[in-house]
Amino acid sequence: MSKSEQLVDTALQLFYRQGFHATGVEQLSREGEVTKKTLYRYFPTKEALVEAALQRRDAQFMDELQRFVAPLPLAERPAGYIDFIVQWVQQPTFHGCFFINAVAEYAGCDEPAHRIAAAHKRALRSYLAQLCTEAGLEGAAGVAAQLFLLGEGLIVACQVEGPEPPLLAAAQATAAGWTRQGGVS
């Protein structure tokens, strides 16, 4: 693995665990086993490293989701999205959504980090719409939006309160309802 990939990897982990402002470049270079000078060769600023970490997480997340959903029959894939989230929020390393966390720290809509996060969510929503269409659901676009909101809610609720069984159950019950009847309204 190249030094720059190693750096992005480390940055992703540290930013995710500790937050962005709470992670300094000193720690990033130390933990990434690279000198500050080398870090600044590849990334002109800390912001650039933040953006690279977000891009990497985007690719990683979409890849994991697609792998999770692939073995399921087409009709079960929309609800499978919620199962994917349910499994994720129960992992001990879970600390919420990297992109939502980024937006919390970089509030300005013009900030690059915010724009990358918005782009990621837009891509995710369009992927969900595709899953719903392929599943033959009526009002696929609407169901996809509902599925998306449910997923986002489950992620942040479990980030704050932990993976409480009633929350997981509520999410799965809602998704199961849509899968059966094709969405409300």
Added chain:
Amino acid sequence: MSKSEQLVDTALQLFYRQGFHATGVEQLSREGEVTKKTLYRYFPTKEALVEAALQRRDAQFMDELQRFVAPLPLAERPAGYIDFIVQWVQQPTFHGCFFINAVAEYAGCDEPAHRIAAAHKRALRSYLAQLCTEAGLEGAAGVAAQLFLLGEGLIVACQVEGPEPPLLAAAQATAAGWTRQGGVS
């Protein structure tokens, strides 16, 4: 208004707009029209001011919600929660949920800020359960959890992508479905 209330007020606004780590005590005292010395008389540390701001926001939010829901007939109050969120996320000052933002920056479950946020969400959930029970919904606890997840999802989705009409519509459609038929499963 006392100096300490003035300070908490300012802190709430600044933390909400800029984030916690991005707001320094220098700015807090300047904008709060108080000397650093005075600030430190009332709050032994910045963390204490963070906690006070969270507590104030908890009271403020629950109060606004109750006021919004009060004029509605009992049966319409659960769905009214979503209307409350819909109206909130469209305000130009909206920057997401203060508590979710706090958890993003103070990730440790042991951190005071995180615990206050979790307590707020627990209180909100129990209030929603009360609304659902009073509305005579079957499976009130389950519907309340679904309502809660939907609201959380709408909040963060609009924080990242802005108040897009399809998102607002999806949330209201989902809530309307529950109000009519008493929840799924």
Added chain:
DNA sequence: GGAAAAGTAAACCGATCGGTATACAAAAGT
């Protein structure tokens, strides 16, 4: 009216922030 409390203004503390500079050692490319 006189002490105590609450306030201002501003200098100061060590630590850390993001980022740069200097000096030198391995690789790598041709």
Added chain:
DNA sequence: ACTTTTGTATACCGATCGGTTTACTTTTCC
């Protein structure tokens, strides 16, 4: 072989961080 690139190690930069201190002025209250 010789130059360029990539890397290390480390000291340094000005600015800001959270927090303290000193000296002086109100306000409050008995």
